[in-house]
Amino acid sequence: MLQISYNNKKLAGTYALPASKSLSNRLLIMRALQRSKVLFDDLSEAEDTYMMRLYLSFINTCAGSDIPLSLDTHNAGTVFRFLLAYLARQDGQWLLTGGERMRHRPIGALVDALRSLGADIKYTEKEGFPPLLIKGKNLNGGVVELNASSSSQFVSALMLIAPHLTGGLTIQLKTEPVSSAYIDMTATLMQDFGAEVLLSKKKIRVEEGSYKIEKVRVERDWSAAAFWYEMVAFAAGASVHLPGLSKNSVQGDRFLTTVFDKLGVHSDFTKDGLVLSHTGKVAKTIDFDFTHAPDIVPSVMVACAGLGVEAHFSGIEHLRIKESDRILSMQQELGKIGAEIVQDGKHYVLYPGKSPVQELIFSSHGDHRMAMSLAPLAMKFGTVTMKEPDVIKKSYPGYWDEMEKTGLFVMKGIND
Numbered sequence: 001m002l003q004i005s006y007n008n009k010k011l012a013g014t015y016a017l018p019a020s021k022s023l024s025n026r027l028l029i030m031r032a033l034q035r036s037k038v039l040f041d042d043l044s045e046a047e048d049t050y051m052m053r054l055y056l057s058f059i060n061t062c063a064g065s066d067i068p069l070s071l072d073t074h075n076a077g078t079v080f081r082f083l084l085a086y087l088a089r090q091d092g093q094w095l096l097t098g099g100e101r102m103r104h105r106p107i108g109a110l111v112d113a114l115r116s117l118g119a120d121i122k123y124t125e126k127e128g129f130p131p132l133l134i135k136g137k138n139l140n141g142g143v144v145e146l147n148a149s150s151s152s153q154f155v156s157a158l159m160l161i162a163p164h165l166t167g168g169l170t171i172q173l174k175t176e177p178v179s180s181a182y183i184d185m186t187a188t189l190m191q192d193f194g195a196e197v198l199l200s201k202k203k204i205r206v207e208e209g210s211y212k213i214e215k216v217r218v219e220r221d222w223s224a225a226a227f228w229y230e231m232v233a234f235a236a237g238a239s240v241h242l243p244g245l246s247k248n249s250v251q252g253d254r255f256l257t258t259v260f261d262k263l264g265v266h267s268d269f270t271k272d273g274l275v276l277s278h279t280g281k282v283a284k285t286i287d288f289d290f291t292h293a294p295d296i297v298p299s300v301m302v303a304c305a306g307l308g309v310e311a312h313f314s315g316i317e318h319l320r321i322k323e324s325d326r327i328l329s330m331q332q333e334l335g336k337i338g339a340e341i342v343q344d345g346k347h348y349v350l351y352p353g354k355s356p357v358q359e360l361i362f363s364s365h366g367d368h369r370m371a372m373s374l375a376p377l378a379m380k381f382g383t384v385t386m387k388e389p390d391v392i393k394k395s396y397p398g399y400w401d402e403m404e405k406t407g408l409f410v411m412k413g414i415n416d
Contacts, residue, residue: 015242022223034211048079072097117142150318221251265279305352306337312350
């Protein structure tokens with residue numbers, strides 16, 4: 001466990017964000033498809049990205065195997081989905097599996113789409129869920145229909161391999177995709193590296209072609225900035241500089257600037273990044289649709305609970321199939337400070353609590369975003385203890401170290 005204590009020191013300074021793992025993982029797949037040896041500057045150091053690099057190297061070395069080679073992605077959803085599409089056209093036999101949570105996350109829509117292109121994929125346990133046995137082969141392009149209501153990564157996985165399919169690929173979306181900002185990110189990145197991509201509301205067209213891989217510096221991660229927005233919202237007089245973020249970023253989580261403006265945080269872009277300032281101007285209630293920026297929801301929920309703001313959330317139902325059931329996890333953890341999250345049809349309402357606070361021991365539920373979003377509550381309640389603190393390595397390995405630089409006292413190994 002890890003304990004975080006606040007000493008009322010003014011929050012001010014420059015703090016490091018990780019490189020975007022969403023951008024890094026897409027770049028790695030594109031490079032592997034093109035068999036390029038170009039080195040990217042400053043890729044994400046997240047566990048997910050390390051795993052992606054490791055497995056792509058392994059696949060390249062072991063292609064053509066007559067026996068199934070196992071790749072365990074643990075709870076890395078992006079790695080699993082992107083590798084599924086990648087392996088479907090890589091010579092050899094592959095057993096793609098994951099941890100207990102991954103085995104309960106649906107994959108059927110992507111499997112069906114790949115099968116329609118000629119992929120040889122079999123379920124080894126439960127129909128529609130990992131693990132999968134894949135026999136790689138050449139795939140044809142064409143037209144696929146796809147339900148992307150549970151994950152935009154199904155769409156991105158197909159898009160990324162599409163330039164290498166004969167005749168290219170047309171993706172017909174049967175439903176409005178969640179997290180569409182990530183589809184936009186994929187399209188923009190592909191276009192930047194030479195692919196022809198056309199997006200419309202219900203259709204995506206990718207022409208047959210190739211990627212022109214060039215050296216690039218990866219932008220910092222807007223998803224990771226969410227936790228700094230929380231801290232600034234909680235700390236009067238705070239001023240935090242986060243280098244490496246762009247106002248014109250392709251990352252959808254820049255939506256943070258809009259949401260936290262209502263929670264007392266001003267965002268000012270500079271030549272080299274972003275400065276966050278505490279304004280203290282906090283709305284009594286907020287109401288936002290997070291369909292296209294779901295990863296920032298835990299931070300917004302925690303901020304609202306800590307600030308005493310009633311908050312209305314829509315477009316978050318798919319959070320139930322993330323690394324944890326994030327809605328249930330937030331209900332349980334924020335209940336410890338008296339907050340209540342109530343479902344109202346397809347919407348959720350957070351009511352801040354007024355109950356007395358005892359010793360705060362939070363569970364991360366094995367979810368990196370849960371751990372990182374709950375930790376800033378130390379600034380409201382003095383001290384919090386976090387179970388399973390190492391889960392942050394999945395996306396932001398340096399998070400606890402950066403928190404400690406703020407003047408917070410971070411003690412590791414409590415009662416371990």
